[in-house]
Amino acid sequence: MQRIISIILYTLLLIPIGITAQDSLAKKKAVPSSKMSKITKSLEKSLDVNDEGQIARNYENLANEFLNKGDNAKAEEYFKRALNSYTKLKLTEDKTRVTRSLAKTQENQKNFDSAIKNYEVAGSLAKDVSEEKINLNDANRLRNNANPASQTNYVDSNIELLKKENKSKEVTEAYVQKAQNSLELKDKKVAIESYKKAIAYAKDKPEEVINLKNEIAKVYASDNQFEKAIGINEKLLAEAVTKQDFTTQIKQLQSLASLYFKKEEPNKALVSLKEAYDLASKKGNSTEAKRTLSELVKYYKTEGNEKESIALYDQFLQNFDQLIQSDTSLINTKKFQITEGKIRQLEKEKSLKDELITKKNTFNYFLIGSVILLLLLFLFIVKSLFSIKTKNKEIALQSLRREMNPHFIFNSLNSVNQFISENKELEANKYLTSYSTLMRDMMENSNKDFIILDKEVEQLQKYLNLEHLRFQDKFDFKITVDKDLDAETVFVPNMIIQPHLENAIWHGLRYLDKKGFLHLKFQLSNGKVKVSIEDNGIGLTKSQELKTSNQKVHESRGLNNTKERIGLLNELYKKNISFAIREKEFPESGTVVEIIFPLIDSI
Known part of the structure; x- marks a missing residue:
């Protein structure tokens, strides 16, 4: 069961957050970021009036927004749309710019053949020789992608050309290319210098500066200079805290966790990850919450801590709806309304997805319900069997308890006959009265497994009086109850003691040449009740020699009866x-x- 629940939770965790967010927010009139929203509205308006120039500019602006967000696939899609519009309008300068941008998105996606082609097209379209050279350098750089050493000259050439053109954004990109090229050449020192120069040209773009500093930290980490890398991330984290830049805080905490893991300090890493996860959840950043949760789960699974993993899943799912509702970043560029067809497509995707989830949930509920029903059926069967077994034991115990001693009845009737034949009517009447009283008590208590000590002593006293009336010249008896035993509250097993008193009298004491003695004691010893039946008769060995075969069978049955009843009492009452x-x-x-049993004050 636990495995089934774990699989369901893990499947839910793997559902792309973007899709889930869109579905959950489809009915809300939420919009993307303010800039994206303005571009979308402008695009809708330009489409309404069929302003091709404005449509092209909106497509280009939209593509740049996707590029800034790191969605290269979407950026490529809208750059192509912008390029088509600029081509229709025969705006060469705009076409050149967009073609170069298109090549960059394809390079980011490692689609080098298409990127080379578009760099060459951009170069051929360029009116400026410097701009042409820049594009051709990029094309040649990609052609030599397998040989990092040969790429250096093209990158350095572009840096100088772009500086002259005062294109600080592209100078920054060129220095990043130089840093990446240096890393491929294992020259980490040059790579760090290049990133620092890129930072100088990107100083008016805080987000880009943060990314570049993180790249420097990664280089230090790759060189096992963890303290320098950690120092950079901690400084960026402190700045983000001051600026209340929660997104940067989360990313820096994630980076610190990664560094601590590499430094083999998992406890610090976990602290950073948990802080990142809490902050992401609190601020409604579901994407980073999911990413951080995945890292935590990955670590716990590696450590074999499934319990902590499931607890994290539970926490994530419990806060899922609230997280989605508070996460404005989930309203991405896929939500803008270019056409009604796009909206219908999204609604269709949602409908299909909901149907799939419903079917999956129905199946899962059916599976879980079936398992529960089978489990309940199994428990019912086990309980029924146990109940039947217990009932059978109770019936067997009652049967054994009600099994009257025919020898006792026979001897009692013989005693009455003997008294009558000897004209001892008084003794016969006394004997019958005591006998009937004893039999009535035995019958009344025959359905009880335990009775109060006081009643048991009274019943045994009556029995011994009967036997003493018959064999008064053979034995005397005494019953002793420990003063520490409360005879009115302590319970003892019913009709377990009497058969042994009978054996002591009939097979031990009545064969003596002198008067014997029978002592029945109830003692409290070490928290238990100890019952002792002691006689000074002829003993077991001599008694066996004198017994007839019928007497041996009778005594054996009596002992077996006692043992069986004790065994059943132990099974039923422990x-x-x-x-x-x-x-x-x-x-x-x-x-x-x-006979020893625990002190029983309630049943």
């Missing part, structure tokens, strides 16, 4: 009742029976 019988050692004669 009371750990024990039973032992032993013969006294010479010169003493007689038998000692011990």
